[in-house]
Amino acid sequence: MRFASLGSGSEGNGLIVQAGSTRLLLDCGFGLADTARRLGRLDLAPEDIDGIVVTHEHDDHVGGVPRFARKHGIPVYLTYGTMVAAGAGKFDDVAITLIDSHTPVPIADIELRPFPVPHDAREPAQFVFCDGQRSLGVLTDTGASTSHIEQMLSDVDALVLECNHDIDMLMNGAYPYALKQRISGRLGHLDNGTASGLLGALTKIPGATGRMQHVIAAHLSKQNNTPVLARRGLAAVLGCDDQWIGVATQEDGFAWREIT
Numbered sequence: 001m002r003f004a005s006l007g008s009g010s011e012g013n014g015l016i017v018q019a020g021s022t023r024l025l026l027d028c029g030f031g032l033a034d035t036a037r038r039l040g041r042l043d044l045a046p047e048d049i050d051g052i053v054v055t056h057e058h059d060d061h062v063g064g065v066p067r068f069a070r071k072h073g074i075p076v077y078l079t080y081g082t083m084v085a086a087g088a089g090k091f092d093d094v095a096i097t098l099i100d101s102h103t104p105v106p107i108a109d110i111e112l113r114p115f116p117v118p119h120d121a122r123e124p125a126q127f128v129f130c131d132g133q134r135s136l137g138v139l140t141d142t143g144a145s146t147s148h149i150e151q152m153l154s155d156v157d158a159l160v161l162e163c164n165h166d167i168d169m170l171m172n173g174a175y176p177y178a179l180k181q182r183i184s185g186r187l188g189h190l191d192n193g194t195a196s197g198l199l200g201a202l203t204k205i206p207g208a209t210g211r212m213q214h215v216i217a218a219h220l221s222k223q224n225n226t227p228v229l230a231r232r233g234l235a236a237v238l239g240c241d242d243q244w245i246g247v248a249t250q251e252d253g254f255a256w257r258e259i260t
């Protein structure tokens with residue numbers, strides 16, 4: 001199993017997960033040509049994508065999905081709430097599979113395991129991707145951790161984890177008060193400290209210790225975070241070198257990573 005990112009952050013997201021001959025794209029916040037260009041960096045073409053999974057209706061996640069899916073005939077998997085909030089009419093002529101955020105969905109060689117998250121969207125879900133042996137957990141766009149989230153992520157072999165902001169940078173920065181409240185609120189985005197706390201909680205769940213092959217900080221704010229700060233918090237929890245922690249960037253995402 002392997003995974004890579006097309007880009008990560010408030011200007012657009014896209015993550016590729018491959019197991020066997022199945023390749024899924026999680027979210028697509030980029031335009032048609034830009035998506036193809038970003039796939040090309042990973043030696044992929046649009047025709048190589050077997051399905052698009054959508055987390056929620058915010059533009060940085062769903063903005064590029066309907067056109068890309070229609071143009072290349074790719075089926076889309078999303079919750080009813082996400083479809084309605086994104087605009088159901090946008091998905092005309094697209095093959096849609098509605099998913100329930102508590103029910104696993106087999107998609108060829110990958111089992112998709114959704115779980116709900118607290119975020120200011122209609123029916124947001126995040127996912128664990130499993131090939132029957134190994135699994136990748138993805139958690140971005142959540143304002144808080146929950147015991148259910150931690151349970152779902154407790155036995156993953158790799159984790160892509162939102163480190164949206166440093167709380168001091170956000171609160172001392174230039175954003176308007178209302179935006180600061182939204183981002184830091186329970187339905188907003190994870191800050192470095194909360195992300196580290198979540199990672200720490202995972203390592204304490206029995207059976208989870210020491211299995212993580214990759215930990216990648218994602219959805220970093222350009223204004224209110226730095227890769228150094230995001231890495232430092234997560235590395236402190238794991239007791240590893242800061243550089244072992246990956247960072248997904250807005251322009252480059254990150255290159256392929258293997259889960260063995």
Ligand SMILES: [Zn+2]
Nearest residue numbers: 010058060141
């Ligand atoms: Zn987002």
Ligand SMILES: [Zn+2]
Nearest residue numbers: 056058119141
């Ligand atoms: Zn969002």
